Amino acid sequence: MNIGIFTDTYSPQISGVATSITIMEEELRKRGHNVYIFTTTDPNADRASEQGRVFRLPSIPFVFFPERRVAIAGMAKFIRLVGELNLDIIHTHTEFSLGLLGKKIAKKYGIPIVHTYHTMYVDYLHYIAKGKILKPNMVKRMTRSFCESYQALIAPTEKVRHHLEDCGIHKLIYTIPTGTNLSSFERVSETKLNEIRASLGISKDDPVILSLGRVAYEKNIDAIIDAFPDVLAEMPNAKLLIVGDGPVRGELEEKAAAMGLERSILFPGAIPWNEIGTYYQLGHVFVSASTTETQGLTYMEAMASTLPVVAKRDESIEDFLIDGKTGLLFDSDDELSNRLIYVLKNPARAKQIAQNGRSEVTRYSADNFGKTIEETYLEIVAMFQTIQKKPIDLKPTLIKSKMASQVFSLTSNSHVRKGRSSRRD
Template sequence: MNIGMFTDTYSPQISGVATSIMILEKELRKQGHNVYIFTTTDPNADRSSEEGRVFRLPSIPFVFFPERRIAVAGMNKFIRLVGELNLDVIHTHTEFSLGLLGKKIAKKYNIPSIHTYHTMYVDYLHYIANGKILTPSMVKKMTRSFCDSYDALIAPTQKVKHHLEDCGLNKLIYTIPTGVDIDAFEPVPNEKIVEIKLNLGIQPNEQVILSLGRIAYEKNINATIDAMPQVLKRLPNAKLVIVGDGPIRKELMQSVLDMGLEKQIIFTGAVNWNEIGSYYQLGDLFVSASTSETQGLTYFEAMASNRPVLAKQDESIEDILDDNQTAFLFENDQDLAERLCFILTHPDIAEKVSQNGRELVNALSAGQFGKNVANLYTEVGKSHVKNKKSMKMKSTLIRSKVASQVFSISSNTHVRKGRSSRRD
């Protein structure tokens, strides 16, 4: 198949969406498919390595999410290009510029179209005038309006599927979790971990609590930071390492300074994707207090790295993570410090949960993810052809019916005219 993916977010940008797309692209190529990426320009992109497979439109930072970009020109060029590539399916991954373009092109060339709904925007309203412009009901209407024209939708979790249904979308919605590239999280030499620790000012024997991902309000990283004073009372040699970047990193760093914990809470900033596996293994446990996840990729990556996961209970993980079995869960932020201390002081239990988590994540492999999506492409493609034939037949019947009506009207008119002339 010739597959076109349209996204505003792609490598070298670091996010769950970019990771999901790169994993899918890699697995589809392994299956022998041709995958073309249509995305925005990025000053850090390696254009020479992308030639022939990644096409970028001129773009600027998005006003509400400066670390994301939005296309501003070159739309017609892409429309002509797609016409030459003979795409079998269009798969969009954004509701903004490239998503709108993908929809337009799919309609123009009558190409089957699929959309993955990656982001629960109701969790992000605070970025837009502190939530004073858009309301949740408005977001639902916008979501329904954007998604309703697709042949099928992909939801990474049941939580997202339920949200789409709540928006009034009754079309085909497939729950397909993003797979994990397990090979990328194989154990690294202990010397490498010790080196990273020393570079961060951490002694080899000190325990590390790891937070990794986008540093933003909706990730609730401040809950983990607020728990650290209680943790340090019991475990004075514990460290919290926060890996990643985002709009509130400086704000959180200042908060840590105000608490006098800059030696115990360490911010690494953004880390190259090739190093992520090593940083996961830096931690004695992985923690997330977020309830805004649509994919839970960081949970699965930590589990693939054979690390125990502590996560806040949420619908996005309720069918996947079992408390004290495949992960550790907590309900309230006030319980976080106690749970962190329990895991760090019960290494045998933590190791057993880590092993169970690793076994679970094997079933969520990148290979299976690629197969699931490819099967959906095939299914939607067949359905699209049937609908196209049905519409063509319907159109033919309508034209035939109209023609017969015109003929009937014309005949009746002729008869009436004939009768009228006879009366004369």
């Protein structure tokens, strides 16, 4: 298949969306498909390595999220280019510039189109005039308006699918968790780890609590910092390592300094993707107090690194983080310090939970993710061509799923739109 991915966020940007797309692209290429990425310019992109597979539109930083970008020109050129690539399907990953362009191109050329809804914007209204302009019901109406023109939608978790249904969207919805490339989190040499420890001022004997991801208000990193003094009271040499960057990093650094903890709470900043696996191995426990996740990629990465996870209970992680088995959960921020102390003081129990987590996350491998995405594309293309009364030209050997083989008899998709969802592991 010829597959077009339209996204405002892509490598070298670091985010859950960029990671998801990178893994998807790699897995689809392994399966013999041609994957073309349509995205925004980035001053740090390696254009030479992207030749012929990544096409970038001139862009500027997004006003509300300066670390993200939106396209401002080059639309007509892209429209002509897509006409030459003979795309079989378009997959959008943004509700902004490239997402709108993907929809326009799909309509112009009669290409089936699917959208992954990555971000629950009701959790981010504080970035826009501190939530005084856009209200949750307005965002839900906007979401419904954007999503209704797609052949199908992909939700990374049941939490997102339920949100889309709550927005009043009655479409074919697939729940497809993003896969994890397990090989990226294999153990590295102790020499390498010691080098990084030395650069950060961490002793090999220091218990390390790791937080990794976007350093933003909605991640509730404040709660982790507030819990840390209780940990220090039990383990004075403990370190809190907050890896990543974002709009509140400066505030949190100031808060740590005001608490007199600047030597115990460390902020190394954003880390290149190819080094992320190494930083997970610095930790003795991974922690998150966020309830705004839509994919839980960092949790899975920590589990793939055989690192015990302490997380705030949330629907987005309930399928793979089972309290006391594959992780430790807490409901109130007041419970966090006790959970962290328990993990650090009970290494045998922590090891067992970490091993259980590693076994659990193998269900969410990158290979399974690529297989499921491929089957989903085939189903959508088959349905679209049947409904449009176009000849089916996909190779029979590619029709791998039961749904795809049955879909040729469909004459209308009206009976599969409302409430149609499938668990895809």
